[in-house]
Structures are given as structure tokens and as C-alpha cells.
Amino acid sequence: MNTAIDFYLDFSSPYGYLAAMKIEALASKYQRRVCWHPILLGAIFKTTGAQPLPNVPLKGEYAARDFARSARYLGLPFRAPSQFPIPTVTAVRAFYWLQTRDPLRAVDLAKALLHSYFVDDINISQLDGVIQVARTLGIDPDALTAGVNDEAVKAITKQEVETAIARGVFGSPYVIIDGEPFWGADRLEQIAQWLATGGF
Amino acid sequence: MNTAIDFYLDFSSPYGYLAAMKIEALASKYQRRVCWHPILLGAIFKTTGAQPLPNVPLKGEYAARDFARSARYLGLPFRAPSQFPIPTVTAVRAFYWLQTRDPLRAVDLAKALLHSYFVDDINISQLDGVIQVARTLGIDPDALTAGVNDEAVKAITKQEVETAIARGVFGSPYVIIDGEPFWGADRLEQIAQWLATGGF
Numbered sequence: 001m002n003t004a005i006d007f008y009l010d011f012s013s014p015y016g017y018l019a020a021m022k023i024e025a026l027a028s029k030y031q032r033r034v035c036w037h038p039i040l041l042g043a044i045f046k047t048t049g050a051q052p053l054p055n056v057p058l059k060g061e062y063a064a065r066d067f068a069r070s071a072r073y074l075g076l077p078f079r080a081p082s083q084f085p086i087p088t089v090t091a092v093r094a095f096y097w098l099q100t101r102d103p104l105r106a107v108d109l110a111k112a113l114l115h116s117y118f119v120d121d122i123n124i125s126q127l128d129g130v131i132q133v134a135r136t137l138g139i140d141p142d143a144l145t146a147g148v149n150d151e152a153v154k155a156i157t158k159q160e161v162e163t164a165i166a167r168g169v170f171g172s173p174y175v176i177i178d179g180e181p182f183w184g185a186d187r188l189e190q191i192a193q194w195l196a197t198g199g200f
Numbered sequence: 201m202n203t204a205i206d207f208y209l210d211f212s213s214p215y216g217y218l219a220a221m222k223i224e225a226l227a228s229k230y231q232r233r234v235c236w237h238p239i240l241l242g243a244i245f246k247t248t249g250a251q252p253l254p255n256v257p258l259k260g261e262y263a264a265r266d267f268a269r270s271a272r273y274l275g276l277p278f279r280a281p282s283q284f285p286i287p288t289v290t291a292v293r294a295f296y297w298l299q300t301r302d303p304l305r306a307v308d309l310a311k312a313l314l315h316s317y318f319v320d321d322i323n324i325s326q327l328d329g330v331i332q333v334a335r336t337l338g339i340d341p342d343a344l345t346a347g348v349n350d351e352a353v354k355a356i357t358k359q360e361v362e363t364a365i366a367r368g369v370f371g372s373p374y375v376i377i378d379g380e381p382f383w384g385a386d387r388l389e390q391i392a393q394w395l396a397t398g399g400f
Contacts, residue, residue, distance in 0.1 A: 048257045057248045058370040062383055072400050073390050170258040183262055186386040190273050200272050 004033040006176040008164055010041040011088040011124065013172035014067040014078070015185040017114040020173070021076050022188055024107075030195035032177075036099075036107055038092045039164045040157075041172055048170050052085050070185060077119045086117075086125035089157070090148050094130050096156045097147030098139070108137055204233040206376040208364055210241040211288040211324065213372035214267040214278070215385040217314040220373070221276050222388055224307075230395035232377075236299075236307055238292040239364045240357075241372055248370050252285050270385060277319045286317075286325035289357070290348055294330050296356045297347030298339070308337055 005027050009016030027034045045051065054060040064080065071078030091113050099106035116122040116133045123129045127148065131141045147153055164174075168181065175182040175191055180199065182191050193200060205227050209216030227234045245251065254260040264280065271278030291313050299306035316322040316333045323329045327348065331341045347353055364374075368381065375382040375391060380399065382391050393400060 048259075050256075050259075056250075058368050059248075059250075059383075062368070062370070062381060065381070066383070069390065069400075073393060168258050168262070170262070181262060181265070183259075183266070184386070186384070189389065190269065193273060200269075 002030070002032050003178060004035040006037060006167075007034050008037045008039050008169045008172065008174040008176075010172040011038055011091045011110070011113055011117065012085040013041065014063075014118060015070070016172040017078075017118045018070055018074055018076060018173075018185040019175070019188065020111060020114050022074065022185075023173075023175070026188065026192055026195070029192075032195065034107075036095075036110055037160055037164060038088070038095050038110060039161050039169065039172070040087075040089060040092060042087065043161050044165055044170060047165055050170065054084065074185075074188075077115075079119055079121055081117055081121050081123070083123055083125070086123060088125065090127050091124050091130050092160075093148040093153050093157050094134065094144055096160065097144065097150065097153045100153075100156075105137065105139075109134060109139070112137055202230070202232050203378060204235040206237060207234050208237045208239050208369045208372065208374040208376075210372040211238055211291045211310070211313055211317065212285040213241065214263075214318060215270070216372040217278075217318045218270055218274055218276060218373075218385040219375070219388065220311060220314050222274065222385075223373075223375070226388065226392055226395070229392075232395065234307075236295070236310055237360055237364060238288070238295050238310060239361050239369065239372070240287075240289060240292060242287065243361050244365055244370060247365055250370065254284065274385075274388075279319055279321055281317055281321050281323070283323055283325070286323060288325065290327050291324045291330050292360075293348040293353050293357050294334065294344055296360065297344065297350065297353045300353075300356075305337065305339075309334060309339070312337060 007023050009020055023034055053063045068078055068080065095106050095110055098109055112133050113124050113130070117124045122132060124133060127145065131144060134144050135141065167176065171183050173185060177191065177194055180194060207223050209220055223234055253263045268278055268280065295306050295310055298309055312333050313324050313330070317324045322332060324333060327345065331344060334344050335341065367376065371383050373385060377391065377394055380394060
């Protein structure tokens with residue numbers, strides 16, 4: 001088995017959503033697993049001084065248009081969320097809690113959270129929103145509530161963000177393949193080429 | 201004839217260079233002309249507060265790697281210039297001077313300037329570098345020198361930058377097709393799709 005692809009994303013990142021809906025099929029085509037790493041861009045931006053896209057003059061307005069157009073280009077549903085961006089620490093903790101129990105289902109939860117936020121306009125910033133999404137996958141609300149409040153789960157979340165910073169992750173999505181970094185949903189074609197050829 | 205594609209770029213922008221080497225073939229495939237608008241990103245960044253990529257923590261290092269990889273992906277030669285980024289006001293004035301005389305040759309000059317800077321590592325920030333490149337196209341050095349010092353040419357350059365700002369151009373390359381903006385060399389695929397389908 002080839003080494004896994006590291007896939008970093010923020011659950012509040014539209015480009016992260018777009019890449020998330022494509023990365024598994026792309027990886028499996030080349031016999032790769034995907035190791036999902038939800039992160040908190042807000043914490044990373046504090047170290048890099050970057051701003052969320054909507055706050056950047058001109059680029060923010062362009063991005064709003066580009067999110068929707070890129071979704072259409074990739075054949076994915078997208079609706080601009082009413083609240084954007086949002087804090088996602090609870091959603092991320094829910095992911096890492098489930099990952100320690102059932103890694104494959106944690107990926108299903110990640111995709112469900114992204115779809116709920118970017119298609120169904122469900123606000124996943126608070127626990128009730130995360131529970132609403134998790135219920136659709138048959139995840140027990142009480143276990144999830146205990147999980148996101150578990151100190152060990154909080155520590156894993158913090159560690160994942162710190163590791164991301166140490167690896168130079170500065171945006172979402174950010175994919176690392178055998179040490180080669182790719183930033184942005186618009187690098188999916190280069191990722192495909194890299195996987196097909198082993199580097200170019 | 202369809203309306204022209206507006207193509208904005210900074211002569212010191214690697215992604216601008218990559219797009220510049222592809223945009224004419226792409227446009228002509230769909231019976232479009234390209235209207236070239238060299239601009240000065242430094243002046244634009246003063247209004248938007250943006251920083252040149254090499255100055256941005258983490259993103260700058262990633263970008264250096266991505267410039268070269270994107271060039272290989274697109275099948276274009278690229279060598280990181282010794283001096284980067286550089287001021288390009290003289291090169292831009294040379295372009296607009298020539299455009300008033302011979303628009304097609306002005307495009308040849310733009311491509312030659314970009315190739316010289318990004319492949320042959322010729323510093324095009326000063327008049328002597330611009331003259332060196334222009335000579336290869338048979339352009340008279342004395343006429344060019346007079347041209348870049350012409351007040352009317354300076355005014356055209358200033359006006360082009362101001363118009364770009366007014367149109368929301370915040371980066372390089374920036375392409376506008378029938379009112380639809382596309383930022384980045386990584387939007388060439390979406391541009392092709394847009395031209396093929398009339399919008400999606």
C-alpha cells in the first residue's frame with residue numbers, strides 16, 4: 001500500500017468542501033488512502049497574520065463568486081451559507097472523537113458536516129447543529145456531547161492544529177503527498193497528475 | 201466577432217507569465233481577441249493593503265515551489281529570477297508606447313519581456329534591460345527611450361492602473377470575459393469551459 005495522502009481542511013472553508021467531495025475518489029484511483037485532518041484556520045491565521053477571505057478587500061467579493069462558480073465547474077452543489085465563516089471547533093472535536101472509535105465513519109461525518117453547511121445551510125458552529133448532522137448517521141447525541149467535552153479529544157484537536165502549523169499548512173484545503181504540498185481546490189488537477197506520474 | 205477578453209497582468213508576476221503564454225491560443229480557439237493590460241500590482245496593493253507573495257509567511261515559500269511546479273504542469277519553461285519581484289513601470293510604459301504604434305508587436309514585446317525575465321533571468325526593471333529585450337524584436341532603442349519618457353505614455357500607464365482598480369482587479373493574472381472575472385493562472389481550465397459554453 002502506498003503512503004496515505006494528508007488532507008487538511010477547515011470545515012468553514014468552501015474550497016475545503018469542494019476538495020473534500022473529490023479527494024477520496026482521486027486517491028483511491030491511485031491506490032492511496034486519505035488521512036483527514038480537520039483544522040482550525042482561525043488559530044493558524046493568528047500565527048501567519050492572514051485574514052479570512054471575506055475580510056480581504058476585493059478578493060472577498062471575488063471569492064464569493066468564485067466559490068459558486070468553482071462548485072458548478074466541479075459539478076458539486078453549493079449554497080452560500082447564511083453565516084460565514086463560522087467557528088468550527090466543536091465540529092472538529094466531534095470528528096476527532098469519532099475517529100478514535102470508527103475512523104471511516106469519522107470521514108462520513110466530516111462529509112456530512114460539510115454538505116450540511118455548504119448545501120443545506122445548517123449552521124454547524126454550535127453543538128446542536130453538529131448533533132443534528134450526526135443523528136443522520138445514527139451517532140448517539142449523548143456520546144457525541146461527552147466526546148466533544150472530553151479533555152483527551154480537546155488535546156488531540158489542539159495537537160492536530162499545532163502539527164499542521166509545524167508542517168507549514170497555511171490554508172484550506174492543503175494536501176501533502178509524499179512531502180509535496182498542494183494548496184487549494186484548484187490544485188486537484190496537479191494532484192491527479194502527481195499521483196499518476198509519481199511527481200513531475 | 202465576439203468581444204475581446206481583457207487580460208490584466210504584472211510583468212513581475214510568475215502566474216501572470218504562465219497565463220500570458222497560454223491565453224492567446226485559448227482565446228483564438230473560441231474566436232476571441234485578447235486585450236492586454238499590463239498593470240503595476242505594487243500600486244494596486246497600496247489600495248488593497250495586500251502584500252507581494254514572497255513577503256507572506258509560509259505562503260511565500262509555498263508559492264516559490266508552486267511557480268515552478270505549475271510551469272512544469274503547463275509545459276512551460278521557468279527559472280526563478282535572481283531578483284524578484286521587481287518594479288516594472290518602465291517595461292509597462294514601453295508596452296503602452298508600442299501599443300499606440302503597433303498593437304500586435306506590443307503583445308510580442310510583452311511576451312518577450314516575460315520570457316526574458318522568467319526564463320533567461322534578464323532583469324527588466326531598468327531601461328537597459330527593456331532595450332535589450334526590445335532589440336531582439338528590432339525595436340529602435342532611441343524611439344523606445346523617448347517613448348517611455350513621453351508624458352502621454354506615462355498618462356496612459358497611470359490610467360490603465362486606475363481603470364484596473366476601478367474594475368476590481370486585485371491580482372495577476374486577472375481575466376475578464378463578458379463581465380466575468382477570473383483570477384489566477386489556475387483558472388485557465390474554467391476560462392476554457394466558460395469560452396466553450398458561454399458561461400456555466
